[in-house]
Amino acid sequence: MPRVLITGASGLLGRALVKEFTKASWEVLGLAYSRAGGVLKKVDLTDSLAVRNVLTEYKPAVVVHSAAERSPDVVEKQEGVARKINVDASSLIASICDEIGAYMIYLSTDYVFDGKNAPYKPGDQPNPLNKYGQSKLDGEVAVQKHECSATLRVPVLYGDVEYLEESAITVLFKVLLDTSQPAAICDYQLRYPTHVQDIAAVCRQMADLYMKSPSAVKGIFHWSNDELVTKYSLMTMMAEIFHIKSDHITANKEPTGTPRPYNCQLDTTALSDLGIGQKTKLRESIEACLQPYFKK
Template sequence: MSCSGAELRIRFSPGHVQLVQEEVVPAPKVLVTGATGLLGRAMCKEFQNGGWLVIGTGYRRARPRLLRCDLNDEDAVRGLLHEYKPDVIVHCAAERRPDVVERHTEAAVNLNVHATSTLAKEAAVCGALFIYISTDYVFDGRNPPYGEDDSPNPLNVYGRSKLEGERETLRHCPGAVVLRVPVLFGEVESVAESAVTSLWLKVQEESCTLDHCQQRFPTDTRDVAAVCRKLSERARQDSSIRGIFHFSGKQQMTKFEMAVTISQAFSLPSNHLIPLTEQPAASAPRPINSQLNCSRLELLNLSVEPQPFASAISDCLWPFTPDKRWRQTVFH
């Protein structure tokens, strides 16, 4: 996938100068879709720190140093891949808010399914490794933990759209990797960007009722990005690295338990937080417990050890504490 070349270099030694030709291997290139989003930003940072040349794309929120590309425009996608010839494509762009998907189904399906299909086809044509980020919501939550070979049964339109994206990925690009992950958190531009970091607002309310029914496994985007880089580096050397993988944080927590942990991490009171033990009403039904079995990654030594939730969430939220709030304007 990469081309190597040669460079002439001068080698000095005492009393001797020698002109030698050395083989130079260019840095591998990764294209990250959704690079303006929560996971996409972490992905770009991880690959860049690992010595990769990163090409990030966005659309409505595209900013300097990112390429603007409408992923629903097949010609634009084809032209982008033809011009930049990435070795790896990590497809982070998605509509990942289940309630929004229920209300705006057509737009969500266009991004989660049709754009994925286009990218998978073009990845196969240009010989790039394609990594598709999927979700634990492809499962119904009735019989956890779920392995990669367990039968999906999504409860909501979001889960169905991501499952269809998986199928399109593997149909058009058999050598692709599908990585299923649960609810994500990470460095945010506003706390509302993640369902986990948005609990910071609840912690500061006078009284707040929070779900204490649905079991979640909050996962740091930095860890997901590290796994994707490891998968990319191994898969470029080993064609057996393909198909479906699971990665997840290890701590099982409800939203109520996450909020209490956040309160404790910042030495704030939590007695105003009220656990709700009946499944809350929402426009999109959620699985009670869609825990992922991540042993395939672990057996291949492609996983990472997640940070404890308390320390990881503190890293994300400290800029939003009252004495650091000025940082929000320059955080990214």
């Protein structure tokens, strides 16, 4: 069985990655930090020696580097701390992958773009509007110096959350359920919510293809669902699905808070042309993810 090492294995995407690779009969080692335990090994990715030890001892054929600080608001406030994981750790992992001959998939974001010229192809010029996007782009540049790597850019993610605030999509349901106060919800930025099981499947398919044809899946790739929503339209959909009143919600047409790009739709042709990809239907899967949090 080929070996895969997954960083951020306790996170929203990482949990789906562990499931997907295990199901496909890969031998999996998942790394975590504050939520380590059980089968997940505790490694602080900002500790260079610990990172070197785990990679050189396990000798994976593939590393999926999913760990990051991925909240734009947190990165805006704690840029130095976030860059240690988003840039420095990514660079170190890529250089060790080069040494041990492992293929690395670095998870990045549509926020490397400014949102003015969608849809974006992998070779289009990045121009991040916020510190999170810049840190992920700097991570990309560091990783791409190493032959062994692929960068996979993805949009906003959702899936089976441990708590509603875990995803920028599912947290909207919490606001919808709280009818005690009015809420003005963004109806400006265009989003393409994508299920983590789709991204996990894409990573596993990339890894499988790498094992057969190593040069086919190096460079920059995009994956995304293509169902367009705003946060406001998505909340309206949630209200319809669960027959909940949404009178306390109004549409806010103006951008607010940390700068975010208007429309970062990702062109997924490069992966589709390789026979890679899967797109889960939004409405049904949103319903399934939120159902455990809905009490009649």
